[in-house]
Amino acid sequence: MSTSLIRWLWHALAAAILIALGAGLYVASKRVDYTWRWERIPQYLVSNEGDEVRAPFDAFVVVADDSKSVTLNAMRGSDTAAFDELASVAVGNGDLVFEGDVLGKKKGHLGFGTLMQGLWLTLEISALSLVFAMLLGVIVGLGRVSKNPAAADLAAFYVEVIRGTPLLVQIFIMYFFIGTVLKLSAFAAGIVALAVFTGAYIAEIVRAGIQAVPKGQTEAAQSLGFSGAQTMRHIILPQATRRILPPLAGQFINLIKDSSLVSVMALTDLTKAGREVVSSTFLPFEVWFTVAGMYLVLTGALSFGVRKLEKRFAARD
Amino acid sequence: MTAPLIQASGIEKRYPNGTLGLKKASLSVKAGEVVVIVGPSGSGKSTLLRTFNGLESITGGEIIVDGQRLDRRGADLRNLRKRVGMVFQQFNLFPHLTVLGNLTLAPCKVLGLSTAEAAERARKLLSKVGLADKAECYPAQLSGGQMQRVAIARALAMQPAVMLFDEPTSALDPEMVGEVLEVMKQLANEGMTMCVVTHEMGFARAVADRVIFMDAGDILCEEHPDVFFDAPPHERLKTFLRQVLK
Ligand SMILES: Nc1ncnc2c1ncn2[C@@H]1O[C@H](COP(=O)(O)OP(=O)(O)OP(=O)(O)O)[C@@H](O)[C@H]1O
Ligand SMILES: [Mg+2]
Numbered sequence: 309m310s311t312s313l314i315r316w317l318w319h320a321l322a323a324a325i326l327i328a329l330g331a332g333l334y335v336a337s338k339r340v341d342y343t344w345r346w347e348r349i350p351q352y353l354v355s356n357e358g359d360e361v362r363a364p365f366d367a368f369v370v371v372a373d374d375s376k377s378v379t380l381n382a383m384r385g386s387d388t389a390a391f392d393e394l395a396s397v398a399v400g401n402g403d404l405v406f407e408g409d410v411l412g413k414k415k416g417h418l419g420f421g422t423l424m425q426g427l428w429l430t431l432e433i434s435a436l437s438l439v440f441a442m443l444l445g446v447i448v449g450l451g452r453v454s455k456n457p458a459a460a461d462l463a464a465f466y467v468e469v470i471r472g473t474p475l476l477v478q479i480f481i482m483y484f485f486i487g488t489v490l491k492l493s494a495f496a497a498g499i500v501a502l503a504v505f506t507g508a509y510i511a512e513i514v515r516a517g518i519q520a521v522p523k524g525q526t527e528a529a530q531s532l533g534f535s536g537a538q539t540m541r542h543i544i545l546p547q548a549t550r551r552i553l554p555p556l557a558g559q560f561i562n563l564i565k566d567s568s569l570v571s572v573m574a575l576t577d578l579t580k581a582g583r584e585v586v587s588s589t590f591l592p593f594e595v596w597f598t599v600a601g602m603y604l605v606l607t608g609a610l611s612f613g614v615r616k617l618e619k620r621f622a623a624r625d
Numbered sequence: 626m627t628a629p630l631i632q633a634s635g636i637e638k639r640y641p642n643g644t645l646g647l648k649k650a651s652l653s654v655k656a657g658e659v660v661v662i663v664g665p666s667g668s669g670k671s672t673l674l675r676t677f678n679g680l681e682s683i684t685g686g687e688i689i690v691d692g693q694r695l696d697r698r699g700a701d702l703r704n705l706r707k708r709v710g711m712v713f714q715q716f717n718l719f720p721h722l723t724v725l726g727n728l729t730l731a732p733c734k735v736l737g738l739s740t741a742e743a744a745e746r747a748r749k750l751l752s753k754v755g756l757a758d759k760a761e762c763y764p765a766q767l768s769g770g771q772m773q774r775v776a777i778a779r780a781l782a783m784q785p786a787v788m789l790f791d792e793p794t795s796a797l798d799p800e801m802v803g804e805v806l807e808v809m810k811q812l813a814n815e816g817m818t819m820c821v822v823t824h825e826m827g828f829a830r831a832v833a834d835r836v837i838f839m840d841a842g843d844i845l846c847e848e849h850p851d852v853f854f855d856a857p858p859h860e861r862l863k864t865f866l867r868q869v870l871k
Binding site: 522524525527528529530531532533534535538542543546547550 | 678680703704706707709710711713715717718719720721730731734735736779780783
């Protein structure tokens with residue numbers, strides 16, 4: 309048998325095992341009388357719900373014959389208001405409504421459902437904290453390799469403290485203490501907490517990347533009259549970047565996953581959205597599998613992009 | 626008579642771990658001279674050479690290079706390094722830059738040349754070392770001999786007053802040694818001031834104005850190559866020469 313055929317058979321075996329696992333899960337759920345309702349999931353991804361229409365003042369209702377428009381006559385004064393082309397009407401002719409009461413729903417328009425909105429917030433938080441974490445990581449990483457003892461001490465202190473405490477604890481501190489003192493919103497506090505956390509790990513990656521560049525490179529640059537900063541910028545960092553890229557990609561993926569912890573601070577990210585949908589639908593399996601799949605799409609896209617980038621760098625030599 | 630380009634008086638180098646790399650070594654190199662430094666491994670040849678451009682700081686004595694005392698760090702030292710070219714055993718080319726990039730980066734960033742000026746200078750030097758067609762290659766695409774010739778051209782692009790070579794052919798396959806030595810000979814003939822640490826005794830005999838023998842951090846003797854090789858004045862040198870020339 310050819311080796312490629314044997315390899316193919318092993319791959320087929322892996323696929324068979326995965327399928328068997330899935331089937332096992334299905335059978336197990338049947339045992340506990342779980343009814344799968346996947347059909348209820350799409351509405352939480354893409355919603356077609358129209359916005360509600362509410363009464364602007366206390367008024368009597370006149371519903372048109374076609375049941376699509378509502379006219380309000382104010383209880384006091386002579387204000388009137390008309391609402392046309394409603395998808396559904398929730399009041400009857402002659403009803404008395406008070407300010408803020410629901411009159412009906414407008415025509416639906418395609419929009420993000422709860423889960424997609426959560427995914428969007430996760431993406432937003434991850435992307436913003438990524439930018440700050442990179443900045444912080446490069447600065448602190450340079451501090452770690454600095455000849456200046458003060459810079460080296462401070463950088464080492466930061467890295468040790470952050471890597472030695474759980475992210476969840478840092479998020480609580482950031483939210484309850486710093487968030488209150490500096491009047492940061494939950495969104496800002498979440499970004500700061502994630503950036504500070506990830507920055508410490510990026511700093512270590514940057515330090516390792518810099519230290520992996522052979523000493524001869526620095527000596528050659530100095531012999532040509534480069535200053536320390538010029539050596540770093542033109543010689544060391546460009547070479548370190550290539551070594552830094554793979555571990556950095558892993559750190560970015562961690563950041564996306566870690567961002568699920570900000571759901572403890574009243575931010576409806578993907579994880580929190582999942583919890584909300586579960587509590588209103590009682591479909592834990594479907595919802596959490598969907599949420600996991602959505603995280604996978606994010607992280608998968610990221611590692612795909614980084615692999616492309618790595619190839620571009622590698623093409624040089 | 627002009628002052629020597631390099632004047633080292635009684636320099637001592639003690640490494641942080643206590644090793645004495647150099648003990649009271651004195652040497653002077655005049656403009657246009659080619660000085661070859663030989664000696665057994667660990668005798669302090671590299672250390673001596675590296676003190677001449679401040680890659681290694683000294684713990685005693687004094688070095689004056691091109692009229693400037695070499696003791697301060699920072700801008701003074703950088704200005705001095707522009708005047709002293711260095712070629713390493715391991716080439717130390719910048720792998721992320723093309724050959725042309727290797728030759729133009731320092732002239733642009735350190736000397737302030739325009740890109741066009743630096744590129745023109747680089748291309749002239751590349752044809753001088755026989756690598757005009759390799760300008761767009763990356764170092765990893767070159768042979769060892771080609772890399773070392775690029776490294777020499779890179780140092781020359783700064784138009785230094787003196788060139789230091791630390792075993793420039795020791796990392797090369799034997800068939801590539803000749804092409805590098807050829808370039809160095811040509812440089813010497815053009816009147817470049819050179820300090821060369823090497824085990825190539827043929828090169829020393831043919832090109833050197835003086836040959837220096839080091840042992841255990843000391844300069845034991847410095848002689849004209851004819852005397853050095855044909856009538857070695859020192860017992861220790863005789864043993865050394867017997868070993869390397871057999
Ligand atoms: N960074 C260092 N720290 C401590 N000791 C060192 C250091 N560099 C060199 N030495 C020591 O200083 C002495 C001189 O070393 P040097 O490299 O100058 O010798 P060399 O003559 O160039 O030898 P080789 O022919 O092997 O290159 C040796 O004993 C060496 O072990
Ligand atoms: Mg040496």
